[in-house]
Amino acid sequence: MWGTRIRRLIARALIALALVESAWLAYPLIRARVLALEDPPAARGRRLAAGLGCFGCHGPDGTGGTRNPGSEEGTVPAFTGQTQMMFVKSTDELREYVLDGAPRRKREDPDYRARMEGTALRMPAFRRYLSAGDVEDLIAYLRAASGQLLPDEALAARGADLALELGCFACHGPLGAGGVPNPGSLKGYVPGFWGADFDDLVRSDEELWHWIAEGEIRRITEHPIGRFFFRRQAIKMAAYGQFIPEDDVRALAAYVRWIRAGS
Numbered sequence: 001m002w003g004t005r006i007r008r009l010i011a012r013a014l015i016a017l018a019l020v021e022s023a024w025l026a027y028p029l030i031r032a033r034v035l036a037l038e039d040p041p042a043a044r045g046r047r048l049a050a051g052l053g054c055f056g057c058h059g060p061d062g063t064g065g066t067r068n069p070g071s072e073e074g075t076v077p078a079f080t081g082q083t084q085m086m087f088v089k090s091t092d093e094l095r096e097y098v099l100d101g102a103p104r105r106k107r108e109d110p111d112y113r114a115r116m117e118g119t120a121l122r123m124p125a126f127r128r129y130l131s132a133g134d135v136e137d138l139i140a141y142l143r144a145a146s147g148q149l150l151p152d153e154a155l156a157a158r159g160a161d162l163a164l165e166l167g168c169f170a171c172h173g174p175l176g177a178g179g180v181p182n183p184g185s186l187k188g189y190v191p192g193f194w195g196a197d198f199d200d201l202v203r204s205d206e207e208l209w210h211w212i213a214e215g216e217i218r219r220i221t222e223h224p225i226g227r228f229f230f231r232r233q234a235i236k237m238a239a240y241g242q243f244i245p246e247d248d249v250r251a252l253a254a255y256v257r258w259i260r261a262g263s
Helices: 002-034 041-051 054-058 091-100 110-117 132-145 154-166 168-172 195-201 205-214 224-232 246-262
Strands: none
Touching (some): 041 132, 091 132, 154 168, 154 246, 205 246
């Protein structure tokens, strides 16, 4: 009798374990179907840039540094650090670089063509390989990564300098577009400062302050499900209040709000 009960208990435990394991293995699929996964244009554009091999020439995440013998600069230009402003005069010219390898005004300049023929690496034309939507996603990424989109208000401008200095975009994506993978997190990526993810995680200026200063908010960490994923995720938000003065936390918050307003 006792042996029968024990066998039944073991069988039930194994069934429960199998169900839990099956649910866990199915979680990525369930997450993709049930949760609204944010995918801003700049995040899609970054993935496209990686898939097209852009970082092979323009450096990791477009930071430049790849040697280009025969060119005036000596290296392939970066996407970041406001370098784009040296090569393009408008968003339309940036689009022409992607589609045709250079703006029309440069392609029609004999001196420019001669200089390009003397370089080892040349910008390819992607017109045949990209849809109109792909092009706009790439433009969104390139503009976000350019460092040229800056606030006029002094406090938010200070926050922009701090965000760059602290490396915020390494986790939160170009201009806070999000999408950087984060294993173990609820949605599988680091959220951005744009869209519904931000609205879910930041419901007030006070919560934004706590995210920056303490790396967490109680509404998430005291929730049973939120606490589980918050503790399990590989990349965790840093508590910058331990390292920077209160005024700098306020400046970062102002910058995040500026990005959110214009996203």
